[in-house]
Amino acid sequence: xxxxxxxxxxxxxxxxxxxxxxxxxPPTLADVAKHFGYKNRATVQQHFQAIEKKGxxxxxPKLSRGIELTLEDKFFVPRPILGEVAAGNPLTIYxxxxxxxxxxxxxxxxxxxxxxxxxxxxxxxxxxxxxDIVIVNPNLEPKNGQIVVAILDDAxxxxxxxxxRSEIELVSENAEYKPIVIDKKYASFxxxxxxxxxxxxxxxxxx
Amino acid sequence: xxxxxxxxxxxxxxxxxxxxxxxxxPPTLADVAKHFGYKNRATVQQHFQAIEKKGxxxxxPKLSRGIELTLEDKFFVPRPILGEVAAGNPLTIYxxxxxxxxxxxxxxxxxxxxxxxxxxxxxxxxxxxxxDIVIVNPNLEPKNGQIVVAILDDAxxxxxxxxxRSEIELVSENAEYKPIVIDKKYASFxxxxxxxxxxxxxxxxxx
DNA sequence: TAAGTTAGCATACAAATGTATGGCAATTAT
DNA sequence: ATAATTGCCATACATTTGTATGCTAACTTA
Numbered sequence: 001x002x003x004x005x006x007x008x009x010x011x012x013x014x015x016x017x018x019x020x021x022x023x024x025x026p027p028t029l030a031d032v033a034k035h036f037g038y039k040n041r042a043t044v045q046q047h048f049q050a051i052e053k054k055g056x057x058x059x060x061p062k063l064s065r066g067i068e069l070t071l072e073d074k075f076f077v078p079r080p081i082l083g084e085v086a087a088g089n090p091l092t093i094y095x096x097x098x099x100x101x102x103x104x105x106x107x108x109x110x111x112x113x114x115x116x117x118x119x120x121x122x123x124x125x126x127x128x129x130x131x132d133i134v135i136v137n138p139n140l141e142p143k144n145g146q147i148v149v150a151i152l153d154d155a156x157x158x159x160x161x162x163x164x165r166s167e168i169e170l171v172s173e174n175a176e177y178k179p180i181v182i183d184k185k186y187a188s189f190x191x192x193x194x195x196x197x198x199x200x201x202x203x204x205x206x207x
Numbered sequence: 208x209x210x211x212x213x214x215x216x217x218x219x220x221x222x223x224x225x226x227x228x229x230x231x232x233p234p235t236l237a238d239v240a241k242h243f244g245y246k247n248r249a250t251v252q253q254h255f256q257a258i259e260k261k262g263x264x265x266x267x268p269k270l271s272r273g274i275e276l277t278l279e280d281k282f283f284v285p286r287p288i289l290g291e292v293a294a295g296n297p298l299t300i301y302x303x304x305x306x307x308x309x310x311x312x313x314x315x316x317x318x319x320x321x322x323x324x325x326x327x328x329x330x331x332x333x334x335x336x337x338x339d340i341v342i343v344n345p346n347l348e349p350k351n352g353q354i355v356v357a358i359l360d361d362a363x364x365x366x367x368x369x370x371x372r373s374e375i376e377l378v379s380e381n382a383e384y385k386p387i388v389i390d391k392k393y394a395s396f397x398x399x400x401x402x403x404x405x406x407x408x409x410x411x412x413x414x
Numbered sequence: 415t416a417a418g419t420t421a422g423c424a425t426a427c428a429a430a431t432g433t434a435t436g437g438c439a440a441t442t443a444t
Numbered sequence: 445a446t447a448a449t450t451g452c453c454a455t456a457c458a459t460t461t462g463t464a465t466g467c468t469a470a471c472t473t474a
């Protein structure tokens with residue numbers, strides 16, 4: 001269980017996420033200081049130490065821009081999208097958001113598709129495996145039969161989508177798995193987007 | 208129109224892509240120098256300048272790790288599919304491109320690689336399915352257990368490769384298909400290349 | 415009251431980093 | 445034959461960057 005962040009620490013973490021997901025590379029101490037109007041890098045330095053102590057980031061000592069996020073390792077690792085479409089954070093899983101809302105929140109809506117690297121094998125029913133990169137379009141209305149990414153009770157699933165009268169059915173490709181039926185009013189359910197493609201690199205998978 | 212990169216410049220660009228895509232943040236001059244065994248950062252500096260001049264990267268002056276790739280301004284790059292390849296029973300290969308796919312730029316195409324569309328389901332236990340696009344690199348030596356594309360009697364197959372004493376075994380993941388054993392001296396057999404990546408488009412699969 | 419946390423500042427310093435310049439050998443192009 | 449490019453090295457330098465230390469102030473907690 002991670003400790004609570006203060007308001008300022010949280011806003012700094014938000015800025016970190018913003019930069020890492022949006023611009024692609026982590027900021028320096030000076031960058032952060034400039035953004036928040038600090039006259040001194042040491043101020044940021046201390047905030048980083050506090051945030052790291054609380055377990056939200058990991059730092060590589062002496063390495064410029066050596067900041068990693070420890071969050072959102074759960075199911076997806078968002079990949080930076082390049083160019084003008086770079087829409088930051090497709091899927092940010094804030095621990096405190098889970099605690100209160102019981103639902104990972106989508107912080108920033110990309111205008112177009114984004115990439116997610118899949119972690120874990122919770123999606124293997126749809127023949128998507130750990131390490132695969134899925135291309136997700138969050139701006140399309142799911143049609144019956146399309147493969148969607150959904151969050152259901154803090155778990156991510158990729159399944160075929162079928163809309164019924166008052167409920168939604170998520171069907172696995174694998175016949176051994178029974179369809180999941182969700183009432184439309186169910187709170188802990190959210191469609192993240194539609195999977196439009198999958199890419200898998202074989203380079204490390206010899207054998 | 209971009210100018211050609213030299214061999215060394217290309218390998219440096221590959222390293223850049225590797226780091227940016229893989230590790231998430233661009234390397235410093237020192238990082239690159241160390242990786243290639245250069246005793247001096249200035250060497251890398253000059254290579255960067257050359258690569259930038261040829262239009263493959265963009266640099267932010269005075270900024271540490273300030274390297275951006277210019278390649279991926281486009282999310283998808285059209286690529287010709289050279290033919291169809293059988294994962295089950297051999298199929299004939301077409302001389303000309305039969306189709307094109309828009310390949311995501313995260314799917315790295317090494318030079319001389321080409322695309323083939325898989326037909327049949329004998330590789331489905333390797334999670335490659337009919338309709339998938341495989342990226343084939345013809346310049347790599349196959350290692351045991353790797354998935355290769357091979358020509359056998361004028362037909363192409365995709366299977367796992369195992370080298371034995373005097374023969375080569377091509378194994379399907381699907382137990383329904385028996386391994387193909389080829390004597391090394393057999394003339395009508397040729398390894399086309401190694402499957403380095405897979406791309407699957409979901410767009411036409413709705414319903 | 416005393417101790418701790420949070421939030422900011424200033425200063426100092428070593429190391430990392432990007433950059434500029436010049437030199438040299440090998441190759442390629444004109 | 446000469447010029448240009450490529451590939452690498454060395455040295456030097458100004459910034460940038462991360463880090464360490466100490467100081468002040470406000471607020472919270474024990």
